[in-house]
Amino acid sequence: MPGSEVHVTATGAMVALFIAGAVGSTLWWMLHPPPSYVQKIAAKAEHELERMVGSLIVVFSPEIDSAHMMVLAAKLARGERSELLALYIVEVPYTLPPDAEMPFEERQALDALGAAETIANKSNVAIRTETIKTRSTKQAVLDVAKREKAHLIILGSFREGKYSGAPLGRLIEEIAADAKCDVLIGVEGKHGTLLIDESVQPSSQAV
Amino acid sequence: MPKSSNPELRRSVTPWGSFSWGYSDVGADIFVGLGLVLAWAAGASNVAFLFAGIVYVCIGLAYTELAATYPVAGGGQYFVMRGLGDIFGFIAGWAVLLDFTIDVTLFAWTSVDYSSQLLPALVNSVHPWLHFTVVLALVIGLCLLNVVGVRESTAFNGVVSALDVVSESCILCFGFLFAFRPHLLIHTMQFNWPSPYQLMLGTSLAIISFVGLESISQAAQETQRPASIIPRTSVALILTILIFALAYSNLALGLQPWHPILDAHGHPQQFWQIFPNNADNQGKAVALLAAQVPYYGAFAALYVPVLGAVLLLISSNSGVFGSSRIAYAMSSSNLLPSIFQRVHSRFRTPAISIVFFSTIAVIELLFAAAPALYPHVAALYGRFFHGENGLEFLADLYAFGAATSYSFVFLGLIGLRLTDPLSPRKFKIPLNVPFRFRGERVEFPIVAVIGFVGIVSILLFTLRTHALGRIFGPSWLLLGLILYLAYRHHRRLPLLRSQKRDWRSAQTEILRRAGELELMDEYVANLKASDERKRRTA
Numbered sequence: 093m094p095g096s097e098v099h100v101t102a103t104g105a106m107v108a109l110f111i112a113g114a115v116g117s118t119l120w121w122m123l124h125p126p127p128s129y130v131q132k133i134a135a136k137a138e139h140e141l142e143r144m145v146g147s148l149i150v151v152f153s154p155e156i157d158s159a160h161m162m163v164l165a166a167k168l169a170r171g172e173r174s175e176l177l178a179l180y181i182v183e184v185p186y187t188l189p190p191d192a193e194m195p196f197e198e199r200q201a202l203d204a205l206g207a208a209e210t211i212a213n214k215s216n217v218a219i220r221t222e223t224i225k226t227r228s229t230k231q232a233v234l235d236v237a238k239r240e241k242a243h244l245i246i247l248g249s250f251r252e253g254k255y256s257g258a259p260l261g262r263l264i265e266e267i268a269a270d271a272k273c274d275v276l277i278g279v280e281g282k283h284g285t286l287l288i289d290e291s292v293q294p295s296s297q298a299v
Numbered sequence: 300m301p302k303s304s305n306p307e308l309r310r311s312v313t314p315w316g317s318f319s320w321g322y323s324d325v326g327a328d329i330f331v332g333l334g335l336v337l338a339w340a341a342g343a344s345n346v347a348f349l350f351a352g353i354v355y356v357c358i359g360l361a362y363t364e365l366a367a368t369y370p371v372a373g374g375g376q377y378f379v380m381r382g383l384g385d386i387f388g389f390i391a392g393w394a395v396l397l398d399f400t401i402d403v404t405l406f407a408w409t410s411v412d413y414s415s416q417l418l419p420a421l422v423n424s425v426h427p428w429l430h431f432t433v434v435l436a437l438v439i440g441l442c443l444l445n446v447v448g449v450r451e452s453t454a455f456n457g458v459v460s461a462l463d464v465v466s467e468s469c470i471l472c473f474g475f476l477f478a479f480r481p482h483l484l485i486h487t488m489q490f491n492w493p494s495p496y497q498l499m500l501g502t503s504l505a506i507i508s509f510v511g512l513e514s515i516s517q518a519a520q521e522t523q524r525p526a527s528i529i530p531r532t533s534v535a536l537i538l539t540i541l542i543f544a545l546a547y548s549n550l551a552l553g554l555q556p557w558h559p560i561l562d563a564h565g566h567p568q569q570f571w572q573i574f575p576n577n578a579d580n581q582g583k584a585v586a587l588l589a590a591q592v593p594y595y596g597a598f599a600a601l602y603v604p605v606l607g608a609v610l611l612l613i614s615s616n617s618g619v620f621g622s623s624r625i626a627y628a629m630s631s632s633n634l635l636p637s638i639f640q641r642v643h644s645r646f647r648t649p650a651i652s653i654v655f656f657s658t659i660a661v662i663e664l665l666f667a668a669a670p671a672l673y674p675h676v677a678a679l680y681g682r683f684f685h686g687e688n689g690l691e692f693l694a695d696l697y698a699f700g701a702a703t704s705y706s707f708v709f710l711g712l713i714g715l716r717l718t719d720p721l722s723p724r725k726f727k728i729p730l731n732v733p734f735r736f737r738g739e740r741v742e743f744p745i746v747a748v749i750g751f752v753g754i755v756s757i758l759l760f761t762l763r764t765h766a767l768g769r770i771f772g773p774s775w776l777l778l779g780l781i782l783y784l785a786y787r788h789h790r791r792l793p794l795l796r797s798q799k800r801d802w803r804s805a806q807t808e809i810l811r812r813a814g815e816l817e818l819m820d821e822y823v824a825n826l827k828a829s830d831e832r833k834r835r836t837a
Contacts, residue, residue, distance in 0.1 A: 098593050099555070104479035107546070108472040114542055115468050122535035123314055125527055129817060 145172045146243045149236060152204040153181040153229050154197065155263050158248030161278040162208050165246050166215035174243075176219045178208035179236055181229045190227065198223070230266045237273055246276045312522040317532040319460035320518045324402075324511030324621075325540050326463055327614035330607050331409045332508030333547050334584030335694055338574040340501025342491030345484075345548040347498060351505035352541050354757060357750025358705050359512055359537035360728045361712045363530050366516040367726045368715075369806075370525035370813045373628035374516035379707045380632060382714030384797040386783070389634045391707035393779035395513060395625055396656065397772070398700035402510075402618030403660035404667065405693040407437040410611035412582030412690075416604035423689070424579050427671035434664060437615065442657035445619045446643065446650045456613060463610055464539065466603065470588070471546045473595040474554065484553030487569060500764040503698050506757050508544050510701040512536070514617060517624060519813075526815045530726035547588070556591045578688040583607070622656035623649045633798060636786050666771075667692045683766070695761065695768030696775075702758035703776070709751035717741055721825040722806055723818045738836065739829065 127135065150165045152158050162178070169176040180201035184192055205221040212219035226232035237245055249264050268275040312320065340347040365378045375395055380388020411433050415421035423430040493501065515533055519525045522532075554570040562568050570591060573580050580587060586607055589599035623639075627649050630639040643650035667689035670677035712728075720741040731742035762769040787794050803826060810819035 098477045099480065100476060101479065101481060103481045104475040104477075107479065107549075108475040111471050111475065111542060111546055112468060115464065115539055118535045118538045118542075119318075119464070122318060122531045125314060125524075125531050128524055128527060130814075 142172055143243065145169070145174045147175045147177075147240055148244050148246060149177045149179055149233075149240060149242045150208065150246045151179050151181065151233050151267075152201070152208070152248075153183065153263075154200065155229070155261060156181075156247055156249070157280075158246060158278070159204065159207060160280055161246050161248045161276070162211045163215075164278065166212045166217050166219075169212075169217045169219075170215045175240075176212060176217055177236075177240060177242075178205050178212075178219060178221045179233070180205055180221075180223045181232050182223065182225045183229050184225050184227060186227065190225070194225070229263055230270065233267050234270060234272075237271060242273050244274045244276060245271055246278070249277050249279045312518050314523075314528050314532055315457055315461075317515060317518055317522045317528055318536055319457040320617075321512060321515040321532065321536045322460040322464070322539070323456045323610065323613045324514040324617050325509060325536060326460060326467075326543075327406060327607075327610045328508040328510055329467075329540070329544055329547060330413065330585045330611055331405060331582070331690075331694070332505060332544075333551065333588070334574050334581035335504045335690065336501050336508070336548065337551055337571045337584065338576070338581050339493065339497050339504060341493045341497065341571065341575070342488045342552065343493050343498050344501060344505075344571065345488075345545065345552060347501040347505040348508065348544045348548040350502050350753070351509060351757065352544055354506065354705075354750060354753035355509035356537055356541065357746050357753060358509070358708070359533055361708055361744075361747055361750060362512045362516055363533035363537075364724060364726050364728050365708070365712060365715070366519045366533065367526045367529045368722050368724050369809060370519035370522065370529065370815070371809055372517055372519070372624060373632075374513045374625065375704050375708045375711070376625060376629055376634070377632075378516075378715065379711035380634070380797075381802065382711035382718065383707070385632070385634060385793070386795055386797075387707055387710070388632070389629065389779070389783050390776060391704045391711070392625055392629045392634060393776060393783075394700045394703035394707070396622055396779075397775050398510065398513075398697060398704065399618045399622035399625065400656050400660045401663060401693055401697045401700060402621070403438055403441065403615050403657065404434070404664045405690075405697055406611045406615035406618065407434050407441070408664070408667065408690065408693065409582045410437065410608045410615060412579070413586055413604045413607040413611060415579070416583050416586045416600075422579050423582070423671055427668070431664070431668040431672060434668070435661065437612065438657060438660050438664060441612075441616050441619045442653055445616070445623070445653045445657075446646060446648055448646045448648045459606075459610055459613060463606060466599075466606055467543055467585075469595060470585075470592060470599055470603070471543070471550060474550045474588070474592045475546070477593040477595075478555050478557060478591065479550055479553050480555050481553060483555060483569070484549060487552045487571065491571075496764060499760040503702075503757050503760040503764060504694055505544075506701060506754075507694055507697045509540060510697065511614070511617075513704075514621065517621060524815065525813050526723075526725040526810075526818055547585070551584075551588055554588065554591060557593045557596055558591060560591075578690050582690055618660070619653060619657060623652040626652045626656065633787075633790065633792055634783065663693065663696070666767075680767075691765075692767050695765035696771055698761045698765070699758070699768045699772030700775075702754050702761055703772070705754045706751060706758060709747045709754065712744060712747045713751075716744055716747075719802065719806075721822065721829055723821040723825070725815075725818065738833065 145168050148165055148169055150158050150162055165176060168174065182194055182197045182201060184190055184194065201223045205223065209219055209221060224232050233245065245267065247264050247267065249261050264277060268277060336344045336347050369378060371377055376388050376392025379391035411421050411430055420426055421430055421433060512533065515529060515536065519529055522528055551571050556570050560568045560570065560573060574584065586604045589603040590596045592599060626635055626639040629635040630637055639649065639652045641651050642648065670680045671689060717736050720739045728744045728746045730745040732745060733740060733742050784794055792798060806822060807819060810822060
């Protein structure tokens with residue numbers, strides 16, 4: 093049961109205001125230290141990344157295996173709220189007419205783009221898919237990138253079995269060389285040799 | 300194949316994390332200190348807090364400069380060892396260890412006192428054995444939790460600290476807005492001014508409301524960009540705690556209670572008058588004050604005891620792991636036997652250290668609880684120690700340990716300014732007198748001298764007014780010194796002199812590990828320039 097009347101005094105109100113203001117401003121000041129040199133570098137890199145991944149294209153084709161890069165692309169797109177396009181290129185050889193039916197390649201395209209959609213959905217990212225038939229994969233990728241005003245083209249890669257002057261694949265290197273936007277090439281580590289311990293001999297060898 | 304480097308502590312403590320490490324330690328102090336100071340300093344409680352607060356600001360600034368310049372685990376003892384030498388580093392560290400062990404008992408004790416606001420069965424004067432058993436169980440429980448490696452996370456500390464900052468700000472804002480009478484404050488100060496003895500005692504107890512800045516230094520090694528962040532978190536902590544302490548003491552003296560407070564004869568009392576000669580009330584002052592705030596008090600009465608109990612328990616826990624950390628750091632510097640560095644093979648914690656210092660905390664608890672448990676011990680305390688109660692006994696020793704270690708920290712700061720002028724100081728205490736010393740330009744800190752005089756006077760107040768503190772405190776230091784000398788003799792290390800150490804390499808490594816690369820470059824450049832100057836002079 094209340095035992096006293098409440099008397100609001102000017103002094104009390106001013107002290108209350110001072111306490112709230114002083115504690116609040118002190119904590120705000122503490123939580124906003126000036127950035128250090130390395131933090132400035134990191135902030136600049138983050139800004140660059142935001143610019144870089146505004147619009148993403150992930151490219152698939154029989155020669156470009158980007159399935160493993162799709163997860164990364166989806167996470168990037170989610171983090172930066174980017175537009176994501178999965179593009180499958182079917183290259184029509186000159187021995188066939190431009191609109192020739194290529195059921196096997198088209199089936200492969202459906203599989204690749206379906207998997208891309210599943211990955212994007214899992215990451216809760218909106219994705220568009222597109223299949224293009226073309227005479228030149230490189231030109232098709234560059235044309236779509238121009239049309240979409242893409243900031244980043246993502247290409248998966250695998251090492252060629254023998255040295256051909258283009259360790260990442262000739263097509264990939266050509267796209268990377270000619271694209272007017274950033275290109276991210278992902279090479280699967282399982283094809284590398286760096287971590288293989290050569291001292292260990294296989295337990296059984298073919299005779 | 301190249302070998303990987305030694306793993307280092309991950310720097311994961313953010314500015315708020317660093318603040319909450321300190322706050323969970325210092326922030327809890329006002330919950331303990333307010334009632335004790337009101338009990339002794341009466342109408343001059345705000346003056347006692349002001350004097351202790353000024354000294355605390357000096358201490359805070361000293362710690363801020365030192366922790367930002369030398370961001371290593373170890374805190375005060377490391378700074379003193381580096382500035383004054385091994386034996387003084389030991390004394391400072393040993394005094395801090397006393398504080399940490401007291402911290403365990405004192406805060407577990409007051410945590411139970413705050414709980415008693417909602418659970419009356421825990422009131423010490425009514426059920427002393429239950430109170431003692433619960434405090435003992437808490438101390439043993441915290442010891443076991445630390446041995447098996449369970450600790451409250453920085454995130455938990457952060458949440459509790461945030462809740463408490465908001466809660467205390469609300470109590471004070473609503474209190475000043477609705478229940479503060481300026482003329483009552485003036486009246487109380489005029490007519491209830493304490494005797495010089497009581498004022499000295501109150502002031503020496505007020506310093507315990509500001510103990511725990513050590514925690515920020517302790518966490519320096521895990522703080523991101525310590526040289527930049529620690530000055531901010533320390534200054535913010537100093538200001539926040541100072542505002543709270545001064546505001547609480549003034550509000551308590553000028554508070555118009557919302558519920559009438561009557562004495563045994565049915566006469567109305569002022570709020571502060573419920574504390575003298577009442578240890579139960581002294582242990583839960585903030586909860587009692589919060590309950591007297593109009594409107595907000597109805598809500599605060601329910602949660603402040605719980606929040607206070609949790610915060611005090613966290614502070615108690617910081618005593619358990621803080622003591623083991625300090626002992627570990629002292630042991631690494633050959634100030635304590637290597638047994639304190641030994642890590643449990645299964646739990647990977649310094650189990651021996653934790654159990655050893657928890658046992659000391661239990662012994663302190665026995666001394667504190669004895670008068671309430673056994674009437675003949677109370678008579679003994681009454682005869683020889685002015686009848687101090689358990690809470691006062693713990694507070695005495697807490698004030699003694701803090702005043703001793705802080706005195707050495709000021710001397711350590713002055714020593715380091717003279718012997719290590721080349722280390723870059725991103726934060727420097729204001730008011731310095733520049734002069735040349737051993738060929739280098741040094742700056743003598745005036746504030747450190749003011750702080751030293753202030754803290755030594757508080758130490759003298761403690762020795763003069765605390766009958767138990769002046770016996771147990773120096774005895775603790777004497778026991779430590781005997782152990783130190785015996786250990787150094789056994790290890791064939793210099794007894795009174797310091798071991799030779801390469802501080803230059805150590806400092807470069809400290810800054811590299813702290814990620815303060817610009818400061819490291821500056822330090823290396825300073826060293827080169829200094830060497831060049833000396834070569835030319837030679």
